[in-house]
Amino acid sequence: MSSGGELALRQEYVIGDEIGRGRFGTVRRCYAVATGEAFAVKSTPKAPLREAEAADALDLALAEQEPKVHLVASAPGPGASPHVVALHAAFEDDAAVHLVVDLCAGGDLLSLVSSRGRLPEHEAADLVAQLASALASCHRRGVAHRDVKPDNLLFDGGGVLKLGDFGSAGWFGDGRPMTGLVGTPYYVAPEVVAGREYGEKVDVWSAGVVLYMMLSGTLPFYGATAAEVFQCVLRGNLRFPPRAFASVSPEAKDLMRRMLCKDVSRRFSADQVLRHPWIVSRGGAAVMG
Numbered sequence: 001m002s003s004g005g006e007l008a009l010r011q012e013y014v015i016g017d018e019i020g021r022g023r024f025g026t027v028r029r030c031y032a033v034a035t036g037e038a039f040a041v042k043s044t045p046k047a048p049l050r051e052a053e054a055a056d057a058l059d060l061a062l063a064e065q066e067p068k069v070h071l072v073a074s075a076p077g078p079g080a081s082p083h084v085v086a087l088h089a090a091f092e093d094d095a096a097v098h099l100v101v102d103l104c105a106g107g108d109l110l111s112l113v114s115s116r117g118r119l120p121e122h123e124a125a126d127l128v129a130q131l132a133s134a135l136a137s138c139h140r141r142g143v144a145h146r147d148v149k150p151d152n153l154l155f156d157g158g159g160v161l162k163l164g165d166f167g168s169a170g171w172f173g174d175g176r177p178m179t180g181l182v183g184t185p186y187y188v189a190p191e192v193v194a195g196r197e198y199g200e201k202v203d204v205w206s207a208g209v210v211l212y213m214m215l216s217g218t219l220p221f222y223g224a225t226a227a228e229v230f231q232c233v234l235r236g237n238l239r240f241p242p243r244a245f246a247s248v249s250p251e252a253k254d255l256m257r258r259m260l261c262k263d264v265s266r267r268f269s270a271d272q273v274l275r276h277p278w279i280v281s282r283g284g285a286a287v288m289g
């Protein structure tokens, strides 16, 4: 990572329009001075994180480790996935962290499902295959994303899905479990809510919620407040109401049951998701020609 923050960033990149804003930072379009190639730069100022209450000490720690985790998750080489947003450069000083990443000009999955209501099975299966490829690659490298949700699933200009935002990611491996309530209520796995130690399969649970949401336009674990959502997640009672699921195939439901399985030892890994018949046949698309 380069030191020198914004100044060093501006020596190598021309900064363009703001694309969006997150909880802590802004995302802007940028162009490499050397090649003219377009990227996105996510800038997170550290001051608000430092000034915040002790509860946000975790946020500062996560923001500071984001570049390293993201670099490992997206590095080229054996087992790399084209479905992880690549980190091209990082600049950091006392004031801020700037991450130069793949530009995803095609919007995010949340906007796609919001505008279409629900997706046909072949499309949902294709998107879950891309997401599982990203997760399998991260998990092989000892990185759990911990905040898989439709807002963090972006599309590049060619419609390829990319997993972005490693701002909540954590290391696991060597028998080292993770702890801490990290993630987003509707998508978070029950073992995280329960306050137990957990592993990388929390991402598969969240991907299962994403799949349920793509096929039905509804959420499997819902409540009016975060506390109610957590209760619902802890019960982990998975239902497929006929109104939303009448036309969804048994194979798709089978995969959701295996991803949204409370028993972590029986829950599928990302690699197992990739081998499930519904994914292999891309929701039956291959069978139907």
Ligand SMILES: Nc1ncnc2c1ncn2[C@@H]1O[C@H](COP(=O)(O)OP(=O)(O)OP(=O)(O)O)[C@@H](O)[C@H]1O
Pocket (backbone or CB within 6 Å): 019, 020, 021, 022, 023, 024, 025, 026, 027, 040, 042, 085, 101, 102, 103, 104, 105, 107, 108, 151, 152, 154, 164, 165, 167
């Ligand atoms: N690589 C990218 N290319 C294009 N747009 C992006 C890229 N990364 C993020 N965005 C957009 O910028 C906005 C902010 O993203 P960002 O990841 O900072 O925050 P967030 O996920 O909304 O919230 P959080 O603060 O919880 O991480 C979102 O609208 C997102 O779609």
